[in-house]
Amino acid sequence: MATPSAAPRVGSRRQRSAPVSESRYDRRLSEILVHATEVFCKKGYEGASMRDLSRESGMSLAGLYYYFESKERLLYLIQKHTFSTIVQRLKSRLENVSDAEQRVRIFILNHLEYFLANQAAMKVLSHEDEALKNGFGAEVAAIKREYYRICVGLLDHLKRDRRLQFSTRIAVLSLFGMMNWIYTWHNPRVDADAAAIGGEMGDIFLRGVLGADTK
Amino acid sequence: MATPSAAPRVGSRRQRSAPVSESRYDRRLSEILVHATEVFCKKGYEGASMRDLSRESGMSLAGLYYYFESKERLLYLIQKHTFSTIVQRLKSRLENVSDAEQRVRIFILNHLEYFLANQAAMKVLSHEDEALKNGFGAEVAAIKREYYRICVGLLDHLKRDRRLQFSTRIAVLSLFGMMNWIYTWHNPRVDADAAAIGGEMGDIFLRGVLGADTK
DNA sequence: ACTTAATTCGAACGAGCGTTCGAATTAGCC
DNA sequence: GGCTAATTCGAACGCTCGTTCGAATTAAGT
Structure with a gap:
């Protein structure tokens, strides 16, 4: 689901445009995106809280921010x-x-x-x-x-x-x-x-x- | 806009189904409803705060609750x-x-x-x-x-x-x-x-x- | 096994939320 | 003008929000 690949911290943008193999990072981000989509669908963007997303995706609240810098960017x-x-x-x-x-x-x-x-x-x-x-x-x-x-x-x-x-x-x-x-x-x-x-x-x-x- | 007429406190429902003349209460409620509609339209129901509604309608935050008992009822x-x-x-x-x-x-x-x-x-x-x-x-x-x-x-x-x-x-x-x-x-x-x-x-x-x- | 980097988390931050309450103000009536 | 009831408001309540930070944990490379 996520195009980028193989860099750590949020904010620093990924560069390789042809990801040879999906990295661990990409796979995890995709999972989160799938769960987040479900929550946004059910409760609406404004109505869904980061805590809802955390619960649904099984990752801690703070952990989510390793993958994207804000709810809006998600x-x-x-x-x-x-x-x-x-x-x-x-x-x-x-x-x-x-x-x-x-x-x-x-x-x-x-x-x-x-x-x-x-x-x-x-x-x-x-x-x-x-x-x-x-x-x-x-x-x-x-x-x-x-x-x-x-x-x-x-x-x-x-x-x-x-x-x-x-x-x-x-x-x-x-x-x-x-x-x-x-x-x-x-x-x-x-x-x-x-x-x-x-x-x-x-x-x-x-x-x-x-x-x-x-x- | 509001059908009821001529009773004071929120919660107690109005009874006369044929309002002879629109009371002050009804007129004020209608005004609030018009402003609230505008705000809900602009920011969405979840995205609009009671303080937004208060600002837009020119009435204090607490004052709004004289006219309806909750944001949802509005x-x-x-x-x-x-x-x-x-x-x-x-x-x-x-x-x-x-x-x-x-x-x-x-x-x-x-x-x-x-x-x-x-x-x-x-x-x-x-x-x-x-x-x-x-x-x-x-x-x-x-x-x-x-x-x-x-x-x-x-x-x-x-x-x-x-x-x-x-x-x-x-x-x-x-x-x-x-x-x-x-x-x-x-x-x-x-x-x-x-x-x-x-x-x-x-x-x-x-x-x-x-x-x-x-x- | 040891080191380094990638990943995850608990705890807390300040801000804003919807709602309440008692007092202050205003309007309607004698 | 004075009384009563209708209306308005400032201040605060407890709670949840999005986000941050430093430490703890896990995976990867040698």
């Missing part, structure tokens, strides 16, 4: 990793597909699959959107903007191809709304899997925008 | 009032319309109009969904369920009328997602008004579900 690490991963997977999946409609369907499927497979992390990402201040927030916001721009690109492509007319902005944000809202209602014991839900949402959304012919 | 009052109002407005607007598609459009318009006219309150309602514990939470959840059931009813009506086939649950929750997500992106200086956005969303959503003919 949230940053979770958000950055989650978002980077979903963008990277999307890009790789889009590589071999050129049909405009198929590309939108892949976007939806990728988003929902990752969302449901990593519900806690994605809830933290969606729900704690404004929790990070200044520098931390800006970096995550940049990834988010890139992700948003990709979706805009896909829909503009579709619009051009089929000569459609609709507001790309509203369409993209509506689609994100449909998908992201899932964290408030999805129940794995009741609801279908990502492929099925993605299919239904894709049907509704795509019929919706494809029906918007040029007058 | 959130409850805000959520309950907001939700009740939107449901009540919806019902009155639906009274004179019988066409199934028109009724869905009214639902969307009502939701977005109220959302954009009371952005702070609706963000608190959407974002602080799980903040209330036990009793308080249950009562708000009941209103929410009623609102949800109304929307299910509208879509089932549409399905029956036009002999469509789609999952009502997914459709309803997708629609709520599209609409509620607006609190994360709407910018009054850039984006259109509720009628225009509601039109676009209604087009996408309705073409989406209306296209789902029985095979």
Whole structure:
């Protein structure tokens, strides 16, 4: 989960960008991140205390600070990793597909699959959107903007191809709304899997925008 | 904003259900609720302190407790009032319309109009969904369920009328997602008004579900 | 086995939290 | 103007918060 590798004290940044093998430090940090994600998901960022995180991850309160310098940076690490991963997977999946409609369907499927497979992390990402201040927030916001721009690109492509007319902005944000809202209602014991839900949402959304012919 | 009227100490509930004229107490409580909504919207329920609320509303910290017995009850009052109002407005607007598609459009318009006219309150309602514990939470959840059931009813009506086939649950929750997500992106200086956005969303959503003919 | 560096922890810090209480102030009524 | 009840407030309560520090423990290299 954690990219850096093999340096001791917090604050001093790691340098090797290609970690040959995951160090002990990295593995432990990843574990903590997983537990922290669960706690942030359950109690919210503000509502979760460092003592909660300590209890959940089985490490002493002070021990946590060996791995990151503040609670805020912890949230940053979770958000950055989650978002980077979903963008990277999307890009790789889009590589071999050129049909405009198929590309939108892949976007939806990728988003929902990752969302449901990593519900806690994605809830933290969606729900704690404004929790990070200044520098931390800006970096995550940049990834988010890139992700948003990709979706805009896909829909503009579709619009051009089929000569459609609709507001790309509203369409993209509506689609994100449909998908992201899932964290408030999805129940794995009741609801279908990502492929099925993605299919239904894709049907509704795509019929919706494809029906918007040029007058 | 506050329904009760004309009793002094917190805890003792008010009785007159038809307040002839808004008492001083009610007016002051409403003011506090408005300011508190703003603060909860800006900093989140957990992130906002009673001292923040005191500063914003211009009343001393202790003075606030003359009007409600806890921070949690304050959130409850805000959520309950907001939700009740939107449901009540919806019902009155639906009274004179019988066409199934028109009724869905009214639902969307009502939701977005109220959302954009009371952005702070609706963000608190959407974002602080799980903040209330036990009793308080249950009562708000009941209103929410009623609102949800109304929307299910509208879509089932549409399905029956036009002999469509789609999952009502997914459709309803997708629609709520599209609409509620607006609190994360709407910018009054850039984006259109509720009628225009509601039109676009209604087009996408309705073409989406209306296209789902029985095979 | 010994040394050095990496990791973990108990205990404490000051600050801020939600809430309470009794006294002070104000408004409404004769 | 004086009385009563409604309203407001300063000061403090006990508690939890995020963070720090120095010492104790563990792992790694020789």
